[in-house]
Amino acid sequence: MPFVNVLITKDGATREQKAQVIKEITDTLQRVLNKVPKQTHIVIEEIDTDNWGFGGETTTVIRKRQAG
């Protein structure tokens, strides 16, 4: 009975990409741990880059510098 929470930055992941992630993680949990897909729930949360910090800075700031 797995529950999986996937947090990513909001970067325009498409509906198809998110469906593919859900399909593959469900498959992994079934194949490796024998978990029943009908009891596997996966929630993807897409986080604004202002709200994701990494190395002490927001992702917004990191990307501006990388783009600069």
Add this chain to the structure above:
Amino acid sequence: MPFVNVLITKDGATREQKAQVIKEITDTLQRVLNKVPKQTHIVIEEIDTDNWGFGGETTTVIRKRQAG
């Protein structure tokens, strides 16, 4: 000092329904576990059906098939 996180699909739950869920869970934790309401926090997160996977598919796809 409970903290409760309730994840549901975004389906138009009303403000009144959410208030009722908060009231009832707080009551349950007080009555069953003797937890003080003034230290009980409950956060409801409403998730887009594209972002909730179940049985290897998104809830969007599951509902379309059921509606079809």
Add this chain to the structure above:
Amino acid sequence: MPFVNVLITKDGATREQKAQVIKEITDTLQRVLNKVPKQTHIVIEEIDTDNWGFGGETTTVIRKRQAG
């Protein structure tokens, strides 16, 4: 398709109390939000009082002072 995460301090909640909490929260979500019990998962996590902070102190310290 709700997922509920209940965090409480580790205080000797019994198996029966935890079963009761699970039953009542599932009932609340079914009655108020029309959520299907067979798709409702609830995970209770019991946290050591050294690891739960409140008002800037650990619960261990707060309880010692209250007991003192």
Add this chain to the structure above:
Amino acid sequence: MPFVNVLITKDGATREQKAQVIKEITDTLQRVLNKVPKQTHIVIEEIDTDNWGFGGETTTVIRKRQAG
């Protein structure tokens, strides 16, 4: 390799305030626990006051009464 999830009510925290919270928590984890900033991720989630319950009521209701 810390991961920190900060949940707050949606109250107009500015981009600068959120960057400051990220900077300070990263510093705390490095100074106190020797955690490497380049492996420290922090996600801030801002929750609608209708969806945050406290003491059995939503924050929306509590604030109306306090303002009243």
Add this chain to the structure above:
Amino acid sequence: MPFVNVLITKDGATREQKAQVIKEITDTLQRVLNKVPKQTHIVIEEIDTDNWGFGGETTTVIRKRQAG
């Protein structure tokens, strides 16, 4: 910069199985969403069956009935 939290019931998953789950989810996020492995963190939490509720009952109770 994904963070993934995998909750499963405590059922004796081996170190090798958990390593495989981590490897495959990291691969999925890289292949499908172009996420950098060196910024992908995955935390697996194994939950006692007394603490995981499903359909209004604990997993402990459900399994006893199925075994019976």
Add this chain to the structure above:
Amino acid sequence: MPFVNVLITKDGATREQKAQVIKEITDTLQRVLNKVPKQTHIVIEEIDTDNWGFGGETTTVIRKRQAG
């Protein structure tokens, strides 16, 4: 009304270190975001290195290689 969840690898953080982390994060949220300490809850979870994946490997494996 913040709730903060701090996930770290289980590395022998002392009671005093955890109390210091709780104190500093509570101070940060009060000073930067004006959040009331008496409504600020912080939960630290310490994760076995077998259960924390990074870069597609468990932390157990990464540390062995670094120590080797």
